[in-house]
Amino acid sequence: MWNIPGGGGLTGDQVIKYASKILGYEPKVVSVKKWMLRLLGIGDKTMREMVELDYLYDRPVLLDGQ
Incomplete structure (x- = not known):
């Protein structure tokens, strides 16, 4: 999942x-x-x-943009 605020989250497939x-x-x-x-x-x-940032792609991380 991509952490794009307001988008409800986008998957890699959607991108x-x-x-x-x-x-x-x-x-x-x-x-x-x-x-x-x-x-x-x-x-x-x-x-x-x-490699150090790989954990961010392990599970969804969503930001709310506030």
């Missing part, structure tokens, strides 16, 4: 659906496993930080 509609084609989307991020993190600081 892909909306993006496909805007782009006019369906992009190829693959999920990345935590071990893959760790491997990429060896040479890329951003990927190393993504």
Whole structure:
């Protein structure tokens, strides 16, 4: 779930659906496993930080925007 205030929460599938509609084609989307991020993190600081933030994608986090 994406923590977008006022939107009631968007799933990743919904974001892909909306993006496909805007782009006019369906992009190829693959999920990345935590071990893959760790491997990429060896040479890329951003990927190393993504591993630290992985818990945010583990369960829905919704903000109310207030």
